[in-house]
Amino acid sequence: MGFFGSVGDRVVGAPSILAADFANLAEEVRRVEAGGAELVHFDVMDNHFVPNLSVGPAVAAALVASTDLPVDAHLQVMRPDSLIPALVEAGVASIQVQPESTPHLHRTLEAIKNAGLDAGCALSPTMSPSVLEYAWPYLDYVNVMSVSPGFGGQAFIPEMVGKVRRLREMTDLPIQVDGGITEETAPLMVAAGARVLVAGSAVFRGDRAARMRGIVEAGEGALGPA
Numbered sequence: 001m002g003f004f005g006s007v008g009d010r011v012v013g014a015p016s017i018l019a020a021d022f023a024n025l026a027e028e029v030r031r032v033e034a035g036g037a038e039l040v041h042f043d044v045m046d047n048h049f050v051p052n053l054s055v056g057p058a059v060a061a062a063l064v065a066s067t068d069l070p071v072d073a074h075l076q077v078m079r080p081d082s083l084i085p086a087l088v089e090a091g092v093a094s095i096q097v098q099p100e101s102t103p104h105l106h107r108t109l110e111a112i113k114n115a116g117l118d119a120g121c122a123l124s125p126t127m128s129p130s131v132l133e134y135a136w137p138y139l140d141y142v143n144v145m146s147v148s149p150g151f152g153g154q155a156f157i158p159e160m161v162g163k164v165r166r167l168r169e170m171t172d173l174p175i176q177v178d179g180g181i182t183e184e185t186a187p188l189m190v191a192a193g194a195r196v197l198v199a200g201s202a203v204f205r206g207d208r209a210a211r212m213r214g215i216v217e218a219g220e221g222a223l224g225p226a
């Protein structure tokens with residue numbers, strides 16, 4: 001079973017290392033792990049799909065070597081298929097793609113699944129969940145982006161709470177949320193049905209462990225009675 005198969009009804013903290021100190025990645029990951037992080041969120045950006053450039057397979061391999069936590073690659077690149085083999089080789093545990101970035105989504109998801117990884121789709125804010133109608137058999141998780149992909153530190157888009165609720169009606173797969181997640185927005189998303197909380201700028205400043213723990217606990221506070 002992959003990581004996403006183990007999520008169940010827990011609230012999972014997934015720090016986005018886009019906001020970390022890239023010169024001290026291993027230490028940064030140790031800090032958030034001490035705060036209960038269970039998954040490392042790794043944003044790959046190509047300056048074509050999004051107007052920003054981040055990191056790729058070489059940094060993924062270094063990150064994987066520095067931690068026992070699973071690494072989740074969020075591909076914000078045009079035509080992601082050519083990057084998948086190198087990320088598999090780097091040892092990431094899961095790969096998610098934006099449906100609009102690839103002309104043959106079925107082929108892309110199959111390449112991820114055939115490599116033995118969990119496969120996900122990340123939905124940009126105006127992308128309807130209905131795009132997944134024929135993709136469900138190939139998916140292990142869905143990421144609801146609560147900002148436009150491309151940058152950390154953007155403002156949370158409140159309409160995405162309703163989108164999580166809509167997705168919860170459509171699937172039992174874990175719903176991840178990504179963008180503007182803080183102690184204030186995490187409970188809204190968990191109450192709507194999200195279980196994996198990606199957070200970058202709200203985690204990687206000051207006491208990283210305390211900030212990571214604060215976000216997960218805020219989310220847990222919104223879980224219904226067991």
Ligand SMILES: O=C(CO)[C@@H](O)[C@H](O)COP(=O)(O)O
Pocket residue numbers: 016018019041043074076147148149150151152153154178179180181198199200201202
């Ligand atoms: O995928 C992305 C942005 O494109 C995210 O993963 C960001 O890295 C989240 O950063 P914050 O909004 O939490 O600062």
Ligand SMILES: [Co+2]
Pocket residue numbers: 016041042043074178198
């Ligand atoms: Co991301």
